[in-house]
Every structure is written in structure tokens, then in C-alpha cells.
Amino acid sequence: MTILVTGGAGYIGSHMVLELLDSGESVVVLDNLSTGFRWAVPPNATLVVGDIGDQELVRSIVRKHGVKSIIHFAGSIIVPESVVDPLGYYHNNTVKSRALMEVAVEMGIENFIFSSTAAVYGMPKEIPVREDAALAPMSPYGSSKLMTEIMLADTARAHNFRYVALRYFNVAGADPKGRSGQSTPQATHLIKVACETALGKRSHMEVFGTDYPTADGTCIRDYIHVTDLVRAHMAALRHLRAGGQSEVFNCGYSKGFSVLQVIEAVKRSSGADFEVRLSPRRAGDPAAIVAASDKIRMHLGWRPEFDSLETITVQALAWEAHLQQFKHAS
Incomplete structure (x- = not known):
């Protein structure tokens, strides 16, 4: 029962592949390598370089490998970039997801897990935010993911197709065994940027917005370790x-x-x-968003193992140091 992981050469996707392989699963990865890395896919997984919007390619992968489940990570994820390029985000995140779902229904794929986001909530009225809260994205990124969630729900009502959409909060950290981590150049993730600055890869870092209605004026987020996240999958x-x-x-x-x-x-x-510079707010950033996580704990029995900010930062720093050595060695 092979599992197709789209975007499996990227940050979260590569950790998913490791977790699946560690569990004895057969894995095929589909990634166009626009932000992922060939080296991030272990040799005991099959890598197909291509686009999720290429329906004939996806059909051939499903046939050849006997795919029974799809875990869908591929997409664009940078909120400010989505504000500048909304049509690009709707194409990459929504249109291509629709194409993938169409093939999944056609080929009889019953199990589909979707990488969604807390950005679908926008600025929630209540913190922590529950899954049944009003959905009001503040960016094209959030809207593009919400549109895919809507398509999934409609498709599940119409076909023999079941899905789980996981709304990620802020993903950080690295594989505890040091096999993978956040490797994207010019990444915008806060912990990644702070680690790069701490190791001298950046001369300084910026904090965007210090006038939010929070205790210290900066945005509040719920950070989840990437390994705990893939175990939720x-x-x-x-x-x-x-x-x-x-x-x-x-x-x-x-x-x-x-x-x-x-x-x-x-x-x-x-x-x-290290130097921290204070800058104006960025478009699309809510002041605070924290997850209510009782539903996934109750329904799926999920129990995080790395739920400590110190653990997350220590492992992120270790991966960043590894990347620095890897770059010098090559």
C-alpha cells in the first residue's frame, strides 16, 4: 500500500517521508524541486521529479506504484509573497490541488491528507481558536488553502473519498536524529531566521510590527515541532x-x-x-493565533513529544550548524 507524498523533498514533507519509512511504509515522492532538495529524499523512497498539476504523471505514479493514500504538502507558503502574487498562489495551491484531487477520485484513492494552515482563521475572536471558529483568512495564502478545504469537503460528499485536513500552526525544529531540517535559502520562518542570525549567516534580523495588542507588542504564535506534526499525519x-x-x-x-x-x-x-531591528508590520499578519488542540488529542490520540520551545530551538540550531558544515564541505 504505497503512499504518495507530494512536496516530499521539502521541509515538512521530508520529515513525513522519514516517519513513514521508519514505520515500514512504501513511499513515492512527487516534487518539482522548486523549493525542495533531491538529497532530502532518502534512497529507500522513490523520487519522481514533476508537478502535481500534471495529471497524466500523477495517474502513472498511482498505477505504477499501487498508491492507496496521498499526503499532500506541495504548495507555496509565504504570506507576504501571497499578498504580492495572489494569482500565483491560487494557481499553485488551489488549482493544482483540484487537479490532484480529480485524479485521486478517478483512480480510487480513498485516503487523502491535506496540509492546511491556521491562516484560514485570520484574526480569531477567541484564543485558543477551535476548529469550528469562523474562517476569515487575511491573505491569499490563507484563502488558497481554505478553498482547497472547501473542495475536499464537497468532493467527500460526492464521492467515495475521505480526507483529513490538518491546520498547521507555526512549524519549527528539525529531525531529532539530525537527518533533515528547514533548509530553504532566504526562508522567512522566524526560528529559522533567528538561528541563521545567531550563527552569523545574517548580519541582523527584523521584527515586523511592535504595536500589536499583545504584552510586548509583537505577534504571538503557537510553535509546533515538525516531528510532532508529521506524527499527527x-x-x-x-x-x-x-x-x-x-x-x-x-x-x-x-x-x-x-x-x-x-x-x-x-x-x-x-x-x-545578535542585532534585532524593529520594522513596520507586514500585510496579512494577525496579532495572535494559538491552537485549541483538544480535538486531535481526543479523536486521534495524538500526544506531542517535543512540545518545548527550548527543544525546538536547540534542534533548529543544530540543523543550521549542520547546514553550515555541509556547505563548507561541498
């Missing part, structure tokens, strides 16, 4: 394989940290001080 896969119904779950720890708190955590973990 494993729990979702078990749920669907057992005949479970389509569901939507938040993936977070129900704990929020401000931007300045995260930077201080990276400084403590690295033992390095």
Missing part, C-alpha cells in the same frame, strides 16, 4: 485506514509565544547575542 493516516470519517484538526500545542520571546529563546540556546 501518521495518526490521521491510521484514522482513515480504519474507516474513519473526514475531519479537520488543528495542529499546535495550545501555547503561544511572542516574536521577542522566541528570539530570546534562540539567544539562550545559542549563547549568542
